[in-house]
Amino acid sequence: MSEFYAEITPEERDSAIDRIAAAIVQRGMETPAVLFLEMNKPITYIASQGMIVMSPFFAPFIGANNMRIATRLMEKRENIELLMRRIEDLSNGVKPSKLKEEPDAAR
Numbered sequence: 488m489s490e491f492y493a494e495i496t497p498e499e500r501d502s503a504i505d506r507i508a509a510a511i512v513q514r515g516m517e518t519p520a521v522l523f524l525e526m527n528k529p530i531t532y533i534a535s536q537g538m539i540v541m542s543p544f545f546a547p548f549i550g551a552n553n554m555r556i557a558t559r560l561m562e563k564r565e566n567i568e569l570l571m572r573r574i575e576d577l578s579n580g581v582k583p584s585k586l587k588e589e590p591d592a593a594r
């Protein structure tokens with residue numbers, strides 16, 4: 488169970504953000520998703536702690552590793568910012584591989 492509390496690596500974080508953003512863009516839900524994330528950004532840490540409490544109920548359905556990654560992503564607001572930026576980039580046609588190659592150009 489100690490693995491559940493382990494920090495995620497930057498590679499895991501980027502992979503999860505890419506998967507989530509791609510799924511949102513594929514469904515055409517960019518605007519609602521960004522609005523939802525922006526509105527709930529102040530409470531993401533509390534939500535991540537709630538997910539930890541509820542993990543015994545949700546982990547059998549979505550997997551313990553996915554729960555760990557989701558809770559670790561939600562703990563930090565900068566991850567939510569990265570997700571919103573990735574959604575916007577993907578909706579504008581920027582490929583995920585280009586996002587990793589040009590991180591300084593976007594800043």
